[in-house]
Amino acid sequence: MVETIGPLWLSIRVAAMATAAIVLVGLPTAIVLARGRFPGKGVLAGLLTLPLVLPPTVLGYGLLVLLGRRGPLGAVLERVVGGVPVFHWTGLVIASSVAAFPLFLLPARGAIEAVDPALEDAARLLGRREWAVLARVTLPLSWRGMLAGAFLAFTRALGDFGASLMVAGDIPGRTRTAAMAIYDAVEAGDPATAARLSAMIAAVAVGVLVAVQRTPASRGAGPT
Amino acid sequence: MTEKGSSMAAKGSAPEAEDSGPAVLEARVRRRVHSGLTVEAEFRTGSEIVVLFGRSGAGKSTLLRLIAGLERPDAGLVRLRGRTLFDGDRRQVEPLRTRGIGMIFQHDLLFPHLDAAANIRFGLTGWERRRADDRLAEVAALCGVSHLLGRRPATLSGGERQRVGLARALAPRPGLLLCDEPFSALDLEGRDALVDRLRLLHRAEGVPVLYVTHSPTEAIALGDRLLLIESGRVIADGPPLDVLASRSGMGLVGVRNVLRGVVAGHEGGSSRVAIDGGPELVVPRVDQPEGTAVVVSIRADDILLALGPVAGLSARNVLPGVVERLVPHGGEAEVVVGSGRVRWIVSVVAEAVSALALQPGVSVRMIIKARSCRVAAEDQPFAP
Numbered sequence: 002m003v004e005t006i007g008p009l010w011l012s013i014r015v016a017a018m019a020t021a022a023i024v025l026v027g028l029p030t031a032i033v034l035a036r037g038r039f040p041g042k043g044v045l046a047g048l049l050t051l052p053l054v055l056p057p058t059v060l061g062y063g064l065l066v067l068l069g070r071r072g073p074l075g076a077v078l079e080r081v082v083g084g085v086p087v088f089h090w091t092g093l094v095i096a097s098s099v100a101a102f103p104l105f106l107l108p109a110r111g112a113i114e115a116v117d118p119a120l121e122d123a124a125r126l127l128g129r130r131e132w133a134v135l136a137r138v139t140l141p142l143s144w145r146g147m148l149a150g151a152f153l154a155f156t157r158a159l160g161d162f163g164a165s166l167m168v169a170g171d172i173p174g175r176t177r178t179a180a181m182a183i184y185d186a187v188e189a190g191d192p193a194t195a196a197r198l199s200a201m202i203a204a205v206a207v208g209v210l211v212a213v214q215r216t217p218a219s220r221g222a223g224p225t
Numbered sequence: 226m227t228e229k230g231s232s233m234a235a236k237g238s239a240p241e242a243e244d245s246g247p248a249v250l251e252a253r254v255r256r257r258v259h260s261g262l263t264v265e266a267e268f269r270t271g272s273e274i275v276v277l278f279g280r281s282g283a284g285k286s287t288l289l290r291l292i293a294g295l296e297r298p299d300a301g302l303v304r305l306r307g308r309t310l311f312d313g314d315r316r317q318v319e320p321l322r323t324r325g326i327g328m329i330f331q332h333d334l335l336f337p338h339l340d341a342a343a344n345i346r347f348g349l350t351g352w353e354r355r356r357a358d359d360r361l362a363e364v365a366a367l368c369g370v371s372h373l374l375g376r377r378p379a380t381l382s383g384g385e386r387q388r389v390g391l392a393r394a395l396a397p398r399p400g401l402l403l404c405d406e407p408f409s410a411l412d413l414e415g416r417d418a419l420v421d422r423l424r425l426l427h428r429a430e431g432v433p434v435l436y437v438t439h440s441p442t443e444a445i446a447l448g449d450r451l452l453l454i455e456s457g458r459v460i461a462d463g464p465p466l467d468v469l470a471s472r473s474g475m476g477l478v479g480v481r482n483v484l485r486g487v488v489a490g491h492e493g494g495s496s497r498v499a500i501d502g503g504p505e506l507v508v509p510r511v512d513q514p515e516g517t518a519v520v521v522s523i524r525a526d527d528i529l530l531a532l533g534p535v536a537g538l539s540a541r542n543v544l545p546g547v548v549e550r551l552v553p554h555g556g557e558a559e560v561v562v563g564s565g566r567v568r569w570i571v572s573v574v575a576e577a578v579s580a581l582a583l584q585p586g587v588s589v590r591m592i593i594k595a596r597s598c599r600v601a602a603e604d605q606p607f608a609p
Contacts, residue, residue: 013429122295123334125321127348128397201334 005198007174008182013205015090015165015178016158019098020105022152027105028147032135034106035113046110053103059097068095068168090176092169095116099156105147105154112146113139152213156206158223247271249433250401250599254291254301254311264288264457266375266452274434276448276465284457285437289403292435293328294321306400314392327399329407333386335378341365341389342374348397358541360396360594365425367393384415388422395430404436408443420446441469442453442483466561467552468569475476482569488513495541495595502566507541521600525559526572527597531590532581542593545570548585551578558583560590 034046052060068075068085075085086092116139124134162180168175171185178200186195245361248269255265255328264284265502273544277285289294292303292310300313310319312402327348333343345364349357367373367605377388387407394402404423408416420443427434444451444465453461486500489513500520513519535543546564552585553559558578560571569591577583 086245117334118335119330119332120336122321123328123330124336124347126324126326126328127393128322129347130349131321133350138336142336 004173005182005201008177008179009144009198009201009205011090011177011203012159012179013092015093015097016155019101019158020151020155022094023102023105023158024147024151027041027102027109027150027154031106031109031113031147032139033149035110036118044219049106052100055174057100057161057163059115060100060166063165064092064096064099064164064168068092075105088170088172090169091178093161093165093178094170097161101154101157101159104157105149105150108153109143109147112143112150115146116142146153149213152209156209159202159206177191234603241283248304249303249306250292250435251294251302252288254288254298255298256287256291256298258284258457262287262457263288264291265458266454266459268319268320268431268452268459268462270435270450272431272433273449274436274447276444276450276451277435277454278439278444278448278465278468279441279454280347283454285439285454286405287457289405289435289437292401293318293326293403294324312502320409321344325397325400326403327397327401328403328405329387329390329574331406331409333378333383333390333407335386335390335393337378340375341370341381341392344378344389345374345392345396347393350397364392364396365408367421367429368395373531374588379526382409382415387411387415387419388585391419391423391426395426395432398430399432402432402434404434406437406439409428410436415441416578417446418449422484423447441487444469466570467550469570482521482525482528484523484567486519486521488515488517490515496600498600500567501562504542504544506593507595507596508600509595511606512588513600513602522599523593523597524572528569528571529563529592530571530573530577530581530583531592532587533590535590535592538592539594540592541595542598544591546589546591548583548587548589551583553578562589564591 053189055063063203065087066072068078068087070076070079070085070087070118075087078085086095121134121138124138129137152222160180161178161191162184165176166181171181179183179198180213183195183198183202186192186198228345233350235410239330249272250270252269253267257263260282262284264287266288270457277288279285287296291298291301294310297314297318298311301468302309304375305324309317310324311317327461338348341345342365343571345361346357349360362371365374368391370385370388370392373381378389381389386481390407408419411419423434423436428430436447437442438447448465451461451463451465452459453468456591458554484503486498486499486503486506489497489499489505491497491510494505494510496509497505498508498519499505500521508521511519544564546562546568546569548560549568550561551558552561557572557574560583561580562569562571571591573583580587582588583589592606594609
């Protein structure tokens with residue numbers, strides 16, 4: 002019998018942490034890609050979109066090579082923090098963050114690009130510094146698109162299978178997420194559990210979607 | 226860069242309005258824009274309202290943006306009240322936020338997520354709370370938006386939005402107000418009201434104004450001084466009426482009298498338009514119902530001048546007036562005739578000036594065929 006509540010709860014926690022990490026890294030990245038002008042911008046944007054086009058297992062394998070004890074990043078981690086995130090719940094967070102990253106970045110960048118730069122110039126002419134322009138004009142006018150991106154990333158992270166499995170394995174009680182548990186239940190000839198878990202994870206994802214739809218539009222900006 | 230612009234000393238000889246006092250703005254800028262046009266202009270302005278006038282694509286908006294710092298000149302020097310905003314030789318560029326320039330735009334560019342009060346307050350950060358409150362109340366009253374302060378831009382009309390924009394630009398007491406065709410998207414009535422209000426604000430706030438427009442009516446109503454811009458250069462500089470009546474201004478407006486009025490009635494194949502501050506004109510039949518605001522445009526060379534009373538004439542309009550000014554050029558002359566509160570520009574050949582002994586103070590009659598009057602609902606100064 003495959004456990005249900007444990008894996009589901011782990012999936013939700015991992016997806017929440019991954020979403021936080023994605024927004025933390027993705028927001029500045031989106032601003033730079035939307036407003037910055039520098040050589041190699043197109044290449045950078047392409048690289049950051051790569052997780053969307055690579056097969057999740059390929060992505061996971063790449064991360065495994067990178068983060069393993071002998072990997073370039075793993076060796077550093079081993080020395081600095083005394084361990085690697087492989088076969089560990091942190092590996093789940095990393096794998097699902099990377100896999101879901103473009104789903105935040107693309108809409109976030111689009112939302113910022115949709116803000117008329119002339120509005121930002123108007124704010125500058127009124128004596129505001131760059132951070133104030135960002136905080137008082139750009140972000141208030143683009144947060145709705147970013148929120149949508151964050152929820153998309155959350156749902157993608159919630160269901161990640163291939164990349165997570167490659168990096169963190171499927172250790173019952175430790176790294177077995179809902180997606181893995183569904184697979185295991187089917188393998189074990191336990192369709193009832195698989196169905197129950199599938200329904201639960203679908204309910205969470207649909208609930209998140211409904212929440213996005215209900216976001217009040219009044220403060221939001223959007224072009225009128 | 227031409228040699229003419231290479232030293233500040235040479236600029237002293239540039240034409241200036243007589244009573245403008247010390248220069249507020251000194252600009253000498255050059256920029257090649259994407260269309261291939263090179264904007265290259267040099268001028269100084271005082272505390273008056275200066276209109277940059279020219280047809281679309283002449284480079285007047287670019288010129289304004291170069292001064293504002295929204296675009297960077299390839300070369301030149303911009304100084305505001307002695308402070309250097311741009312110096313191409315020293316590679317010195319003042320950031321937008323410390324320029325002390327207020328600007329209003331064709332599209333109001335209000336912050337859509339903030340109400341009118343927060344928009345106007347936007348430039349008042351760093352002001353002490355009480356002073357900021359007072360200033361907000363003051364500019365809101367001046368701009369006639371006190372009753373709109375709690376409203377979001379999306380709920381305001383075009384004219385209201387432009388007034389809020391004006392209040393926002395003026396609130397931090399800028400050293401210069403730049404206006405980039407701000408009222409061109411408004412209907413005629415809204416435009417009139419705003420032009421009047423801007424004149425008032427200019428006096429009340431003492432802020433110098435640089436105003437871009439392609440509308441001769443706006444230029445005449447608003448400007449103390451007019452810079453005629455063509456192909457990126459200043460080709461004439463002087464009082465608006467004189468410049469527009471001059472040879473170089475003529476090509477642009479076709480020396481045209483552009484008058485505002487209201488449809489007063491219809492008779493058969495013709496209609497009557499009551500000109501603001503002037504007489505009723507008989508014009509070709511129009512579709513607009515009585516009471517509609519319209520613009521009547523009459524070419525300066527479609528008007529005949531006569532000295533005595535006229536009779537037995539087929540022309541429908543005979544208007545009395547007094548010659549105010551003569552602007553001769555080449556074989557022709559533009560005669561400025563005052564009639565009621567309206568000033569007309571009439572083109573005559575030079576011989577007529579001597580034959581009729583035209584000079585300021587002479588009473589004349591202007592004879593205008595109904596067919597010479599073109600009526601439009603909108604201000605379309607360049608329509609053929």
